[in-house]
Amino acid sequence: MSGTFVGMPAFPEAAREALADSQLRHNLAHATGTIRAKRAKVVAEVEDWEELRLVGAAVKERALLDLETQLVRLEETLTANGATVHWARDATEANAIVASIAKAHEAQEVVKVKSMVTQEIGLNEALAEEGIAAWETDLAELIVQLGDDLPSHILVPAIHRNRAEIREIFRSKMGAAGRPAPADLTDEPAVLAAAAREHLREKFLRAKVGVSGANFAIAETGTLVVVESEGNGRMCLTLPEVLVSVVGIEKVVSRWEDLGPMLRLLPRSSTGERMNPYTSTWSGVTPGDGPQEVHVVLLDNGRTRALADEVGRQALRCIRCSACLNVCPVYERTGGHAYGSVYPGPIGAILNPLLKGVGHDDQIDSLPYASSLCGACFEVCPVRIDIPSVLVDQRAQVVDAHRGGVPKPEAAAMKGAAYVLGRSRRLSALERFTGLGMRFARRFGPAAWIGARDLPDAPAESFRAWWLRTNGGRNDGGRKGDGTDD
Amino acid sequence: MTDARTEILARVREALAGSTVELPETSAPRDLAPVATPEVVELFAERVADYRAVVERCGTEELEERIAAALPAGEVVVPPGLSIGVAGAIVDNGALTAAELDQIAAVVTEARVGIAETGTIVLDHTPDQGRRAISLVPDTHICIIREDQLVADVPDAIALLDPARPQTWISGPSATSDIELDRVEGVHGPRTLHVLITPPRKVTS
Numbered sequence: 001m002s003g004t005f006v007g008m009p010a011f012p013e014a015a016r017e018a019l020a021d022s023q024l025r026h027n028l029a030h031a032t033g034t035i036r037a038k039r040a041k042v043v044a045e046v047e048d049w050e051e052l053r054l055v056g057a058a059v060k061e062r063a064l065l066d067l068e069t070q071l072v073r074l075e076e077t078l079t080a081n082g083a084t085v086h087w088a089r090d091a092t093e094a095n096a097i098v099a100s101i102a103k104a105h106e107a108q109e110v111v112k113v114k115s116m117v118t119q120e121i122g123l124n125e126a127l128a129e130e131g132i133a134a135w136e137t138d139l140a141e142l143i144v145q146l147g148d149d150l151p152s153h154i155l156v157p158a159i160h161r162n163r164a165e166i167r168e169i170f171r172s173k174m175g176a177a178g179r180p181a182p183a184d185l186t187d188e189p190a191v192l193a194a195a196a197r198e199h200l201r202e203k204f205l206r207a208k209v210g211v212s213g214a215n216f217a218i219a220e221t222g223t224l225v226v227v228e229s230e231g232n233g234r235m236c237l238t239l240p241e242v243l244v245s246v247v248g249i250e251k252v253v254s255r256w257e258d259l260g261p262m263l264r265l266l267p268r269s270s271t272g273e274r275m276n277p278y279t280s281t282w283s284g285v286t287p288g289d290g291p292q293e294v295h296v297v298l299l300d301n302g303r304t305r306a307l308a309d310e311v312g313r314q315a316l317r318c319i320r321c322s323a324c325l326n327v328c329p330v331y332e333r334t335g336g337h338a339y340g341s342v343y344p345g346p347i348g349a350i351l352n353p354l355l356k357g358v359g360h361d362d363q364i365d366s367l368p369y370a371s372s373l374c375g376a377c378f379e380v381c382p383v384r385i386d387i388p389s390v391l392v393d394q395r396a397q398v399v400d401a402h403r404g405g406v407p408k409p410e411a412a413a414m415k416g417a418a419y420v421l422g423r424s425r426r427l428s429a430l431e432r433f434t435g436l437g438m439r440f441a442r443r444f445g446p447a448a449w450i451g452a453r454d455l456p457d458a459p460a461e462s463f464r465a466w467w468l469r470t471n472g473g474r475n476d477g478g479r480k481g482d483g484t485d486d
Numbered sequence: 487m488t489d490a491r492t493e494i495l496a497r498v499r500e501a502l503a504g505s506t507v508e509l510p511e512t513s514a515p516r517d518l519a520p521v522a523t524p525e526v527v528e529l530f531a532e533r534v535a536d537y538r539a540v541v542e543r544c545g546t547e548e549l550e551e552r553i554a555a556a557l558p559a560g561e562v563v564v565p566p567g568l569s570i571g572v573a574g575a576i577v578d579n580g581a582l583t584a585a586e587l588d589q590i591a592a593v594v595t596e597a598r599v600g601i602a603e604t605g606t607i608v609l610d611h612t613p614d615q616g617r618r619a620i621s622l623v624p625d626t627h628i629c630i631i632r633e634d635q636l637v638a639d640v641p642d643a644i645a646l647l648d649p650a651r652p653q654t655w656i657s658g659p660s661a662t663s664d665i666e667l668d669r670v671e672g673v674h675g676p677r678t679l680h681v682l683i684t685p686p687r688k689v690t691s
Contacts, residue, residue, distance in 0.1 A: 030666060035667045067498045071498070086490075087491040137640075137674070138664070139662045139664040142664070143664070156664055166665060194674050218649065230662045230674050230675065231622065235622065237618075249494065255646055260640050265638070273657070274604040277537070278660070278675060280653070281652065283649055290617070300494045304497035308500070455519035
């Protein structure tokens with residue numbers, strides 16, 4: 001990806017712009033609708049799905065609560081298998097490690113497996129500054145990279161593009177990056193996929209250095225796992241002489257057998273398939289087969305900050321399936337760019353504040369509010385991350401972070417309400433002006449609130465005033481008692 | 487300044503300090519079923535075919551003929567330990583480069599385990615399957631799997647597999663859902679997957 005999320009406006013502003021794009025909304029509604037139906041069908045096939053979700057959550061939770069032991073074990077087993085383990089506190093350190101490995105082999109380019117974490121750390125841009133070209137090889141990543149665009153979905157980063165747009169990107173941009181698209185390129189998905197195959201093949205065949213992430217890192221055996229569809233992952237993991245995998249420390253699971261439930265949960269939740277076309281596992285170096293120099297970069301970059309948050313740490317269980325994006329009524333309408341991060345949707349709305357902390361960036365502080373708290377995300381999550389509860393907790397943290405200084409309008413309104421409701425006399429005094437207040441609010445109230453809601457008419461008489469006047473309805477003389485003049 | 491490893495591990499320790507660490511149980515007890523029943527074989531064939539792979543069941547004696555019929559025009563590569571003869575095949579000696587493999591039309595391999603529930607074939611790249619590159623670069627993959635290698639579901643396979651070996655789990659031909667989330671077969675991996683299911687190996691006493 002060559003664009004950047006830096007400087008994105010806060011969610012409400014970005015969302016407004018996205019909502020006005022009818023092509024985008026059409027593309028998203030079509031794609032998320034398709035994937036929701038596929039997921040529902042294959043999940044229904046699994047009788048013990050709910051039990052499986054509990055096991056999936058437990059597998060990840062177990063490793064997270066025992067993370068120090070698991071990481072040390074992973075380092076030991078990887079090293080014993082012939083891999084070199086590096087540790088990186090943040091994006092800058094991780095990028096420098098990858099760049100130095102590429103330079104040590106005089107590589108001017110690397111081929112990349114689709115990986116969220118390398119997007120998170122901005123690896124492609126960092127390598128470009130060192131004069132190293134990073135070629136994305138996943139079809140959707142290729143579309144995003146060629147289009148100088150930003151990813152908008154965890155699984156399908158180009159979900160916001162339809163086939164006609166993709167054809168145009170391939171036609172106009174492939175030539176500058178290598179083999180041009182064929183002259184007779186149509187917008188048939190099969191034809192577009194074939195063009196990507198032709199374009200990338202020469203890059204796979206000559207690549208010296210491959211870069212990947214990992215879906216799982218197994219501490220007990222020193223095994224990394226990459227789950228994919230196209231075979232670009234197999235190409236990058238097999239053909240280069242050198243392989244560098246950047247792995248977030250939350251990717252660790254304890255045991256080989258943990259892979260059983262995880263590989264039952266992930267593809268069904270993610271692409272809505274019983275199993276994804278290809279899964280590769282490797283334990284360090286295998287003599288005579290695949291890369292003979294294997295590096296693993298274990299990355300923190302905010303994960304320990306998230307781990308310290310007792311409510312939020314469950315977000316680290318995330319296996320990046322993107323099921324929560326596909327069911328989210330907010331995501332379906334705004335798309336991913338509005339979240340201003342490589343992690344969009346419900347999981348992004350909690351993960352970004354957890355990784356980066358709240359109270360210093362309006363864009364991040366706006367994310368916990370990018371939800372109606374409907375709970376659909378929790379229901380589909382294969383590792384049972386209670387996203388709505390974390391969102392509510394994050395909102396509280398955002399409010400806490402802004403205490404002191406000039407209060408926000410909500411905070412001022414709440415303070416005022418507390419004052420009025422605290423004494424019966426104050427409430428009675430104010431009730432007399434409710435009608436006037438409503439008229440005022442309709443006219444001068446905050447547009448973002450008032451513009452989307454109808455304010456009710458205020459009754460001419462408050463309930464309490466009516467009760468007093470009629471002695472609890474006994475002297476009401478058959479009137480309805482609500483004091484309205486209908 | 488402390489090194490990154492020390493600091494990250496210290497941060498982890500600090501983040502979890504004060505949390506009650508009660509490790510949840512993760513393994514639901516289940517009966518592993520390594521013996522393939524006729525239902526398992528049937529389901530495996532059906533599920534592999536669902537991915538638009540070609541699936542055939544045949545006797546051991548027909549195998550050579552079926553392979554010959556399934557081969558496309560062009561050269562074919564086989565791993566050094568393949569138990570079936572393929573006429574005119576190049577036997578991989580480990581020296582073929584990726585570019586040379588790209589000129590080869592097909593590969594014939596065996597497999598380690600097949601998973602019925604998901605229609606998955608697992609290679610662990612022992613000599614009957616060869617190194618990973620040979621079953622990746624050629625455009626047609628013909629894979630022979632015996633009925634006694636089939637298991638019911640993913641955890642059954644995990645229990646049989648050796649994590650020290652590199653593994654490739656294959657569920658149908660290469661595919662993508664990246665364009666409007668529609669599944670399209672045929673991207674970078676073999677675009678044709680041809681699976682031959684053969685009877686169990688005879689046990690010689």
